[in-house]
Amino acid sequence: EALRIRVKEEGARLTYKGPKLDSETKSRIELTVRVDDPKALESILESIGFSRTAAVKKRRTKYALGEAVLAVDEVEGLGTFIEVELSGGEDWEDQKRTALEILARLGRPKSIRKSYLELLNESER
Template identity: 45%
Template sequence: MIEIELKGYANDRIFEKVRGRFEFMRKEMHEDIYYQHPCRDFSKTDEALRIRIKRFNGHFEAFLTYKGPKLDDMSKTRKEIEVPISDVDAYSDLLTSLGFEKVLTIVKVREKYYVEKGVTITLDEVEGLGKFIEIEKLVKEEKDIKNEVKKLRGILEDLGVERFERRSYLELLLEKLKKNGSQT
């Protein structure tokens, strides 16, 4: 599957518009542990590998996720492979035993909203970065990307999003840490 995703900077006004217009699905706590490949630099190949731990409504889910390079110039659209996992520690040990190194852990609170069939909006409060809004849809064919990006961007603009961001939270936080002279 191809994940079409657009992200923008948000504020309280945008959060309230989403809460008033769309159907609330759930609130989640995310802990995303990112890994670096031992033989290629994901920051140069525009790829990502992470373990995501999700907590919501007393439940726990975890996934190993690979994200391929972005497929267009306007969005964060990319191939995504996500595999549910039950033992986070065992998968983390497996990755580090194979030479993968932990890069950084991103923590966020996410509110998820239903827009229409196949389309969701999330409101994210990311530790160290602030508030963001994301809209996403899964498609099967690359030929559908351009039209869907335009449609999704229109929804975000209608909500008041003026500034879009193609970089991942990992890229943004690493850049901020580097700028502030902090170590990862």
């Protein structure tokens, strides 16, 4: 599980990322809210015992493919990754199957379950 504060030109958001839902993907429930003052939020979280673990810097380009969104992420210190995002109508197992099929069609049949934060922490060891 993780909390993330993301600051972009359009504004800031706090996201709770729940536990991973399966052993094949990094799929998880995410709950997001807009934040007016990310610095104040960071101070509040630190005051109740949370600590900042790392800052992940990435550049994301999005592409539409049917009902899916393909996010091509260039992550500083790690390289380039493809993330398949699906939401809405289908049940979760159907979404997972669709995401894995898309990755296979792109020649990327292997799914990486670790988050960018986990990968960055490993690379620093």
